[in-house]
Amino acid sequence: MGASSPTAITLLGQDLAEDVMGEVGFGELAFWLAAQRRPSRGETRVFEAVLAALADHGFTPTAIVTRLTYLSAPDSIQGALAAGLLGGGSRFLGVTEDTGRFLHGVLRSLGGDLPADDASWDEVALRTVRAEREAGRFVPGLGHHVHKQGDPRTPALMRIAREEDLFGPHLSLFEAVGRVHPEVLGKELPLNGAGVCGAALADLGLPIELLRGFALLARTAGLVGQLAEELREPVANDVFLSVDLNNRSVGPTPYTPDPLSP
């Protein structure tokens, strides 16, 4: 990573001032920092497409949290951004990681014997979806509460990955899940954008353990944008006042733990 002497600063073994600044784009640099190898032009394009897909979704809980925290503590931009990122957990931003991890687990279980055509991928996908259903689990990346007829980010990212010759086994399996799941589940669900991002990041060879980290990086850019908008068109105080007005504190009703004996 970074290191410095009195006269030089290196980053990733490069001369920061001469060979990185002005030469390496920010998406490219973020990839490089995480993988410690410089991505190709095509890898950078897929990676930046993922970051764009995840950067901002309007008034999500993370955006509201960043704006409210800025309202309360305007002297601490770092606090407002950090608070927003803390919402990037299992429920909202976690799908990217969950999908990448899930697909990766299935692929590893194949023992190196990866399918060579769509029909074979469909077989693997069918087994996979059946197993999840039998275990009573959802398949990560499947379904979306708004884009019920299809999430437009999914075909877009698949197209970009194909254009750059980076459509690998994670995307292949994810696509096959999209084809075969109605046969098992009895209804057609969309492959969502967060999920396809996880598949694409995994196909880029990035560390599976850090997939959520890339979603959070994308979201940081979105939250800076939310703060820029809040500065110009503040809504946080109205949000606070309307919540305060429309909610009544409950209770005090004593909490009753599970009765352990009858």
Add this chain to the structure above:
Amino acid sequence: MGASSPTAITLLGQDLAEDVMGEVGFGELAFWLAAQRRPSRGETRVFEAVLAALADHGFTPTAIVTRLTYLSAPDSIQGALAAGLLGGGSRFLGVTEDTGRFLHGVLRSLGGDLPADDASWDEVALRTVRAEREAGRFVPGLGHHVHKQGDPRTPALMRIAREEDLFGPHLSLFEAVGRVHPEVLGKELPLNGAGVCGAALADLGLPIELLRGFALLARTAGLVGQLAEELREPVANDVFLSVDLNNRSVGPTPYTPDPLSP
């Protein structure tokens, strides 16, 4: 602070298991940890009255933030609490620190010559309020957007401090500010609860630099309470949906920086 050997754990030089657990209350312990001296029974009572005064104020931004973060990342209670605390900055929770710090600065400027009666405190307070007004600054701890006729926490805390013989120079000066400010400002404002808490903490001899820390400790208990309520009567999802429904993203209207030349 804490230290341990294979057979013993000490905290603040005490045997944790024998002399602290079951013997020292939580407010007393928090005081002890911050001041590294065991508070008297009266000091503990004033300190805990301050913590009670600051623990929870209903649907504040910090409470909303904790609930929304829990909605987004229910697997991370620490994230939900941390996000809420990050709103404890200059605007909402900062008044306690600002007031204590302000009063302390005035008292130090007296060079050891502290007033001995109300009339002399009034003189100091009058000079102080005039100086702030002339400098175009607000006097911290003065005014409240709801309790315009008086914040009930202020006389309560002053009474408790008097009962425990802990009504020191910070509270004396704060009280005098309450008496004399109408003469300068032309209107009567309440001494608010956050402000009186700052004065009382300073009179307890706690570090001025950490006054905000005590407000945050109090608020942590409040936020755990908010989470307990959210578990039983969830409102975060409705808050999110109503914000999403009632707000439109603005723009894109390009940001125009200050014109530096005509």
Add this chain to the structure above:
Amino acid sequence: MGASSPTAITLLGQDLAEDVMGEVGFGELAFWLAAQRRPSRGETRVFEAVLAALADHGFTPTAIVTRLTYLSAPDSIQGALAAGLLGGGSRFLGVTEDTGRFLHGVLRSLGGDLPADDASWDEVALRTVRAEREAGRFVPGLGHHVHKQGDPRTPALMRIAREEDLFGPHLSLFEAVGRVHPEVLGKELPLNGAGVCGAALADLGLPIELLRGFALLARTAGLVGQLAEELREPVANDVFLSVDLNNRSVGPTPYTPDPLSP
């Protein structure tokens, strides 16, 4: 929770200024906020003993993080405390929650038929430890890297709970685990302090989902103490310099993902 009108502030249905401030201790209040019922004197004592047991353990990662963050951003006490709390996750502070949750799950599985004497508790404990071992899982709350011969907090908290007649099924099962596990595991491990705290909190009838929240509340008091010490005897800059000196950035060695095909 909290609510206010121009002339009054209520907290938990009480008049904050008259009936809470100066009357309710901080531990008692924290319990009340979380359970929405006022604890008895004995419940408060056990609860505060738990908070004391978890407040501070010296230079833990959370304490180091709070001090380093304060070094970097001294203007934001809330940021330093929040950063420290974020370390309160699965590995360090999580044992309290994990143990409470684990014991609770076992007790619920008994279908209301709770053991009436030690021999019967031992039977349940034996079954439980065997099942965990067979599943290749650790029993939460068992083992400590320093207190190998016994964690002094464990008997202390058990004694206090017994004195207050609050030694319930969670503590009973935990104690039985301590008696029987050598028979299954072939070696004697201590019941650790974090674990016994989880058992005691569960026996107090507090929400199982929030047990980590109480550990975090205790730790907030400890972190305020760490900041107080850092103000007087700063070590953060030395920590930073020594880490910087003793560690070399690695690489750049390209990350190699799992090979999925041979």
Add this chain to the structure above:
Amino acid sequence: MGASSPTAITLLGQDLAEDVMGEVGFGELAFWLAAQRRPSRGETRVFEAVLAALADHGFTPTAIVTRLTYLSAPDSIQGALAAGLLGGGSRFLGVTEDTGRFLHGVLRSLGGDLPADDASWDEVALRTVRAEREAGRFVPGLGHHVHKQGDPRTPALMRIAREEDLFGPHLSLFEAVGRVHPEVLGKELPLNGAGVCGAALADLGLPIELLRGFALLARTAGLVGQLAEELREPVANDVFLSVDLNNRSVGPTPYTPDPLSP
């Protein structure tokens, strides 16, 4: 910002899937989100050079904090990143914002009458440095504890801004400060990299209030890189153990507040 209907997602008024993903780089998008106008190719290059300059500086407090938090709570990547960002306050990452804000204030005070040549910039700079010195304040962006003979990022960023015809009044004034300050201060200090980044961001017309936000965005990419390295070559546990070994808890020595009277 972002908005979505069942069939389309827009971001900044664009069709996300068609016109942003695969078409807009991540640095370009971050600029666009913050300024709500699409940057030119040259603006993007300068902006990304700034982000590269600020992304990672090795084992800084923020990096150590992220690694220690990940050690403690490996289940919460968002917590580890948020904790690291919380160190992005006044002392370390704040210089970028402070410098931009300072230069902007001076430029605004000129009332639209901006210098047209180096000699006139030198006059403004001389007045400015003198005024700061007389007020006993440091000039932000001047001086560096390692790069005493010059920070290599400074000439690099100035060159890039000139190449892109984006060397505006903030950079001009900053450069002039570099030329004239020895005349006032009696010694030559380097213009540091964090400072020149603030000047460049201000010349790009980005909101002055958010300059710290861009430093934090850059740092988020760096912290993801730190986590990637920690996964492969863990050092956090050794850091923790060495701090624990080399530091002794102080006290308990009672805190003594300022004596207010003799």
